[in-house]
Every structure is written in structure tokens, then in C-alpha cells.
Amino acid sequence: MMKKNYYQKMAILGMLLLTLLAFQKYTEKSDNSFPEVTFISENLPLESLSEFDPNDLDENQWQKLGFSEKQTATILKYKQIVGGKFLSKKQFKKCYAVSEDKFSQLETFILLPETNSEAKSGNSTFNSFEKKSLNITRKFNPDNLSQVDWEKMGFSEKQAAAILKYKSYLGGSFVSKEKFKECFIINDENYQKLAPFLILPAKTPANFNAYAGKSNSFKTRTPQTTFDPNVLDVNGWMALGFTEKQANVIVNYRDRNLKGSFKTLEDIQNCFVISAEKFAELKPFIRLNTATMKIAESKKPEVKQEKTDFSKIDMNSITFRQLLEFGLDEKSAGSMIGFRKKLGGFMTKEQILETYNIDKELVQKLLSIAPLDNSKVERYSLVDAPEEWLKNHPYFKYSADKIIFYRVTNPDDKKIWKFIKTKPEYEARMRLYVK
Incomplete structure (x- = not known):
């Protein structure tokens, strides 16, 4: 009888042990981190991106945006599942192959309304690229084509602008057929039509970096003649050696902060993105014309508006307009406001610098002035969080x-x-x- 009880106890202990081992294996499995979607090029250079309609991209173009073959296949399959066309950014964002970080990087470039309801209402200003056949009659050097030339060839206004922006990113020249083909807005079908007519070397030169967008000589270009800073647009400042981002800051600073024109050399020197060395290089060529100052001022409506005291503006309540007033472009300001909304408010200034699509140097300057009040940001315990x-x-x-x-x-x-x-x-x- 005792032996029987002994064996029964051993059997029970064995069953308990197997149960514990099975539970441990289950919990270890459940504790594993969820798989993360990775990208070939998570940090795609923003200077090379332009606005695009995701409905117009083929497999090769998605890969040029940094997605792997598998992720690209998932995106195209998802597009078919939702009816063969993405209706909104919100719908596109739900695709499994598009991570939160990747969507944040691309969001401001996507030509789609925010939600499906906006798309269906017919009030959206986001139109797909117009489908046209290309009209090519002779050989040409694409470096010499203007916005109008690309449009006459059959590209839409947005596509033409994207092609020119890509050329600017390369340093002002397409360099080779290889580099031209890498422009993500030009799909394989169109490239095959264009290739026989392109007057460009087939291969990229080995010394490409010597004159590409990364080139020091390009960034420190010295003026060949005098110029009036009040008549220069973004392209004009880029021709002086500034990046597109820097050129936008200068134009915003002149048009918004200085009400349309530089009045003195000191006004130019005070612009955040113009270094002391660059100003010294430009100074002998600057000519401030009083006539253009008056023209610039006459274009501005006389609206009495007090300048913002940024030392008193909380970064959790600063507005889109105030960010533009400080000198940020619309993309930077929109990204910061959008990220803040998703978080429910910033808790630290370091978080603000994590925002995609911002000019970190300019934002760092703002953060050194403006306070951050996180007392009204919602916080929960893990147990009670909705x-x-x-x-x-x-x-x-x-x-x-x-x-x-x-x-x-x-x-x-x-x-x-x-x-x-x-x-x-x-x-x-x-x-x-x-x-």
C-alpha cells in the first residue's frame, strides 16, 4: 500500500514538472520581442526625396525608396487588397511593411489626403500624377532641361519638379545614365524610352564624389559678380553654394522675420545658417538696392503683428505659425507639430530633436531659448493605461x-x-x- 502511494506521488510530481516546463517554454516564447520591419536604407537622404503619389510607383521605384524586395511585394499586394489604389495616408500607413519611422520619413512627401473620408468627399487637393505618354523627338542632355521642358516631354508638373530636385541633390548634374536611372520618380518603362536619347556617359565616373552634391567645392561656391540678396529665390541662394534646406531658411528669414527684405549687411550676417566665413566670402559681392527694398516691402500687406517672444513660448503649445516665424520651413514645422500630437506632448527637449524632417541646428537654437512645460502631458500606469x-x-x-x-x-x-x-x-x- 505504501509503495502504491509512493508511485502515485511520483507520478503527480512528474506531471507538475512537465506542466511547469511547458509553461516556462510558453512564457519565454511570449517574452520574445515582436519582429521589427527593417529597411535597406532607413535613413534615406531627405534632399533626394520629392512629392510622390504611392499609386504611381512600381516595384523598382519602391526599392529606390529603401524598401526590400519582400517589403515591396507586400506593399503592392496590400494595394490590391484595398481595391487597387491607396486612398489616403492613413490607409497606406496601415500596410505591415511600412514601419512608423519609415512612414514619418515619407509622410510629408506623399500626395494623398490624410483620411479616406477626405478622399471620398472630393475636397482633397492631392491629385495623382497625370498619366501621359512621353514625347521624345531627338537626343538631349537632361542637365539642360528646365521644368517646362520636362513637362513638354510628358511628365506632370510634380514629376518635373522631382526630377530637377534630384539633379540638384546630385550637385547640379545627372552625371551618368546610371545616376539618371536612380531618380525614383522615373520608372523602368520610362527610362527604357529615354535611355537611347540621353547624352550622358553610360557609367558613373570613379571620381563622382569630387563634383557630386557632397562636394566641398560645390558648397563653397564663390560669386562671379555682384548680387542683390533681396531678389534671390531659393535657387539663387543654392547657386551661391547653400544647400536647399539652408536656402529655404534664408528666404523664410528674409520674407517672414524681416518683412520681405534685408535692410543692412548686419541683417544678412544675423541669419543663422550663414556662417561668419561664408558671410566674409559673400560680403564684397553684396549690393543692397534701395529700390528692391521698397518693392519687396510694397508687396507685403501692412499687418501689425507683434513679434513672438520665444523665451516665453512653451514648446508644448508653440504653434505652426510661430515655428515658421522663427525660421523653420513648413515641412519642419509640420513634422514637429505632428510628432508632438502623436506623443500627446513632449516630456524632454531631447525628444524634439528626434523628430524626422527637421533642421536640427535651427531647432537646437530654438530649444536654447524656449522653455518646455510637461506638466499637462497625460501619463498613466501600465495597469491603468487605456x-x-x-x-x-x-x-x-x-x-x-x-x-x-x-x-x-x-x-x-x-x-x-x-x-x-x-x-x-x-x-x-x-x-x-x-x-
């Missing part, structure tokens, strides 16, 4: 399902942190929004 908030917050959404699962049986923040086993740097970001 499910919708967890799933939509940029810092929590990849761990949201785990948090929701574990807190059912372990309603304790300390235990949940142990169970989700996220990376230390991710946990540090999440804890900013935890009580």
Missing part, C-alpha cells in the same frame, strides 16, 4: 499587446516591466509617460 492609448502611442504600441495580456493576471507595474523585457533604451522612453 488600450487605445497604448496601441497608438509611438513608444508603447509595439509592446501594447504584451502589456494588456500580462496586466490581466499581474496588475502590478513592476511585474509587467519584468515580463515585457523591452530594451533599456525603449523602456527609458516609455517611462517618461508612466506615472
Whole structure:
């Protein structure tokens, strides 16, 4: 009888042991990090991007944007699933192959309305590229073509602008047929039509970096004659050696902060993106014309508006207009406001510098002046955080399902942190929004 009881106890202990091992294996499996979508080129140079309609891109063009073959196949399949056409940015964002970071990088360039309801209402100003057949009659050097020339050839206004922007990114020349083909707005079909007519070397020269957009000589171009800074547009400042981003800041600074014109040399020198060395280089060639000052001022409506005191503006309440007033372009200002909205508010100034599509040097200058009040930003415990908030917050959404699962049986923040086993740097970001 005792022997029988002994064997029964051993059998029970064995079953308990197997159960514990199975549970441990399950929890280890559930603790594994969710797979992350990776990209060939997560940090695609923003200078090379232009506005585009995702409905017009073929497999090769998606790969030029930094997606792998597998991700590209997923995007094209998803487009068929949703009816053969993306209707909005929100719909495109739901595609599994497009990560949050990648979408943030591309968002401002996508020519689609924000939501499906806007698309269906017919009020959207986002129109697809017009489909035209190319009209090519003779051989040509693409470096010599203007916006109008590309449009006459059959490209839409947006496509023509994108091609010229890509040429500017390369340093002002397409260099070779290889480089021309890499322009993401030109699909394989159109390239095959254009290639026989292109007057360009087939291969990229080995010394390409000597005169590409990265070239020091291009960035420090010295004027060949005198110029009036009040009549220069973005292209004019770029011709003097500034990048497109710097040129936009200079024009915004002149038109918004100085009401349309530089009045003195000191006004030019005070522009944030013009270094002391660059100003010294340009100074002998600058001619301030009083006539163009009057013309520039006459174009501005006389609106009495007080200048913003940025030392008193909270970064969690600063407006789009105020960011433009400081000198940011619309893309930078929109990205910052959008990221702040997704987070529910900034907790630290370092977060602001993580925003995509911003001029970090200019924003750093703003942050050195403006305060940040995070007292009104919503924070929750892991136990009490609403499910919708967890799933939509940029810092929590990849761990949201785990948090929701574990807190059912372990309603304790300390235990949940142990169970989700996220990376230390991710946990540090999440804890900013935890009580």
C-alpha cells in the first residue's frame, strides 16, 4: 500500500514538472520581442526625396525608396487588397511593411489626403500624377532641361519638379545614365524610352564624389559678380553654394522675420545658417538696392503683428505659425507639430530633436531659448493605461499587446516591466509617460 502511494506521488510530481516546463517554454516564447520591419536604407537622404503619389510607383521605384524586395511585394499586394489604389495616408500607413519611422520619413512627401473620408468627399487637393505618354523627338542632355521642358516631354508638373530636385541633390548634374536611372520618380518603362536619347556617359565616373552634391567645392561656391540678396529665390541662394534646406531658411528669414527684405549687411550676417566665413566670402559681392527694398516691402500687406517672444513660448503649445516665424520651413514645422500630437506632448527637449524632417541646428537654437512645460502631458500606469492609448502611442504600441495580456493576471507595474523585457533604451522612453 505504501509503495502504491509512493508511485502515485511520483507520478503527480512528474506531471507538475512537465506542466511547469511547458509553461516556462510558453512564457519565454511570449517574452520574445515582436519582429521589427527593417529597411535597406532607413535613413534615406531627405534632399533626394520629392512629392510622390504611392499609386504611381512600381516595384523598382519602391526599392529606390529603401524598401526590400519582400517589403515591396507586400506593399503592392496590400494595394490590391484595398481595391487597387491607396486612398489616403492613413490607409497606406496601415500596410505591415511600412514601419512608423519609415512612414514619418515619407509622410510629408506623399500626395494623398490624410483620411479616406477626405478622399471620398472630393475636397482633397492631392491629385495623382497625370498619366501621359512621353514625347521624345531627338537626343538631349537632361542637365539642360528646365521644368517646362520636362513637362513638354510628358511628365506632370510634380514629376518635373522631382526630377530637377534630384539633379540638384546630385550637385547640379545627372552625371551618368546610371545616376539618371536612380531618380525614383522615373520608372523602368520610362527610362527604357529615354535611355537611347540621353547624352550622358553610360557609367558613373570613379571620381563622382569630387563634383557630386557632397562636394566641398560645390558648397563653397564663390560669386562671379555682384548680387542683390533681396531678389534671390531659393535657387539663387543654392547657386551661391547653400544647400536647399539652408536656402529655404534664408528666404523664410528674409520674407517672414524681416518683412520681405534685408535692410543692412548686419541683417544678412544675423541669419543663422550663414556662417561668419561664408558671410566674409559673400560680403564684397553684396549690393543692397534701395529700390528692391521698397518693392519687396510694397508687396507685403501692412499687418501689425507683434513679434513672438520665444523665451516665453512653451514648446508644448508653440504653434505652426510661430515655428515658421522663427525660421523653420513648413515641412519642419509640420513634422514637429505632428510628432508632438502623436506623443500627446513632449516630456524632454531631447525628444524634439528626434523628430524626422527637421533642421536640427535651427531647432537646437530654438530649444536654447524656449522653455518646455510637461506638466499637462497625460501619463498613466501600465495597469491603468487605456488600450487605445497604448496601441497608438509611438513608444508603447509595439509592446501594447504584451502589456494588456500580462496586466490581466499581474496588475502590478513592476511585474509587467519584468515580463515585457523591452530594451533599456525603449523602456527609458516609455517611462517618461508612466506615472
